[in-house]
Amino acid sequence: MSKSKKGFSIFLSILYIVILLPGCGNIREVADLATQTGNEINAPEPKPENGQLVFRLADNWSEDYPPVLGDKEFARLVEERSGGKLKIIVYPDAVLGDEQSVIEQVQLGGIDFARVNSAPLVSVDSKLGVLCLPYLFRNSDHLWNVLLGPIGDELLESLKPGGISGLAYYDSGARSFYTKVPVNNISGLKDLRIRVQQSDPFSSFIKLLGATPVPLNFGDVYNSLQKDEIDGAENNWSSYYTTGHYRLARYYFLDEHTRNPEVLLASSKVIESLPEEYREIITSSARDSVEFQREAWKTNEKESEDMIRKSGAIITKISDSDKELIQKTIAPMYEKFDKEYKNLIERIKDTK
Ligand code: GTR
Numbered sequence: 001m002s003k004s005k006k007g008f009s010i011f012l013s014i015l016y017i018v019i020l021l022p023g024c025g026n027i028r029e030v031a032d033l034a035t036q037t038g039n040e041i042n043a044p045e046p047k048p049e050n051g052q053l054v055f056r057l058a059d060n061w062s063e064d065y066p067p068v069l070g071d072k073e074f075a076r077l078v079e080e081r082s083g084g085k086l087k088i089i090v091y092p093d094a095v096l097g098d099e100q101s102v103i104e105q106v107q108l109g110g111i112d113f114a115r116v117n118s119a120p121l122v123s124v125d126s127k128l129g130v131l132c133l134p135y136l137f138r139n140s141d142h143l144w145n146v147l148l149g150p151i152g153d154e155l156l157e158s159l160k161p162g163g164i165s166g167l168a169y170y171d172s173g174a175r176s177f178y179t180k181v182p183v184n185n186i187s188g189l190k191d192l193r194i195r196v197q198q199s200d201p202f203s204s205f206i207k208l209l210g211a212t213p214v215p216l217n218f219g220d221v222y223n224s225l226q227k228d229e230i231d232g233a234e235n236n237w238s239s240y241y242t243t244g245h246y247r248l249a250r251y252y253f254l255d256e257h258t259r260n261p262e263v264l265l266a267s268s269k270v271i272e273s274l275p276e277e278y279r280e281i282i283t284s285s286a287r288d289s290v291e292f293q294r295e296a297w298k299t300n301e302k303e304s305e306d307m308i309r310k311s312g313a314i315i316t317k318i319s320d321s322d323k324e325l326i327q328k329t330i331a332p333m334y335e336k337f338d339k340e341y342k343n344l345i346e347r348i349k350d351t352k
Helices: 003-020 066-081 099-108 119-123 126-132 140-147 150-157 200-208 218-226 237-242 268-272 276-288 290-310 320-329 331-340 344-350
Strands: 053-059 086-091 113-117 164-170 175-179 193-196 212-215 232-235 251-258 262-267 314-317
Touching: 053 066, 053 099, 066 086, 066 113, 066 164, 066 262, 066 276, 066 290, 086 276, 099 113, 099 119, 099 164, 099 262, 113 119, 119 126, 119 200, 126 150, 126 200, 126 331, 126 344, 140 150, 150 164, 150 344, 164 268, 164 276, 164 290, 193 200, 193 218, 200 212, 200 331, 218 232, 237 290, 251 320, 262 268, 276 290, 320 331, 331 344
Parallel strands: 053 086, 053 113, 193 212, 193 232, 251 314
Antiparallel strands: 113 262, 164 262, 175 232, 175 251
């Protein structure tokens, strides 16, 4: 990225902060997330002090967004439990790169820790794609019973051969479609260009609905909506609000198709270089930060929904018959997955 473009991105971010922050209740709208495009702003290297081990944790969200609050709680616990010997510095706003490149850097050991969404993790192991199967999880309780049980552990474990230690899951609510044109039912999505995460299951899903998937970095979505390069995207209440996408795509089709959670990761190279005692601190701190993040999520999700409703966005809840139609339409995704990972879907369905 050229210096002038980078300067312009920073200028835009500052402009948004100055103009939009006042009057925004407790939660912050970050609008175009200009820094999220993987246009790294030279992040300072951590400086170890007094023999302390210092690590970097990458996140593509802004300072007070719930996953980043979870990261910080994790970092706080690690520092406290190690008596200050381990320090994790959280780098928000994608300053260390977009999600896909952060995942690759974690695999190589260039970044020590990261919080990313589970959808792009299918590039490490396609088994994670089970978390992106529309309507597999009946509700949030069902998802969390799976994530906090043996299947959740098994999925984290499957990242190991890819050089990643999966530490914990964070909440990310349910994703729904939002568009610039009215969509009242599932056939309204036909032929629309819908931005998707860089993740095969999402592209397959959109194609089966008769729409065109447009894989884009998260940070590019705002500009693409603005330039009419896409007709819509899909995400949870908090993302829809915080990114400011709700100002450009006014129709939220509340279909809650997936609940793909966030994942806290470590580079296996980093973890394996540490003594057992430190590994244990990292593992337990990650798990113990989950409750805190889930609480922060609940509050933010509710506040975001309120702000969106107040803004006059048009919200249409999916009908039961449309839900059934989607379930029938996506049967090939389930079949493909079932062939590869026998019983996994059944075991998830059987989980209370
Ligand atoms: C959000 C998630 C981000 C990113 C984004 C996306 O819900 O928190 O990490 O994955 O979705 O759609 O790209």
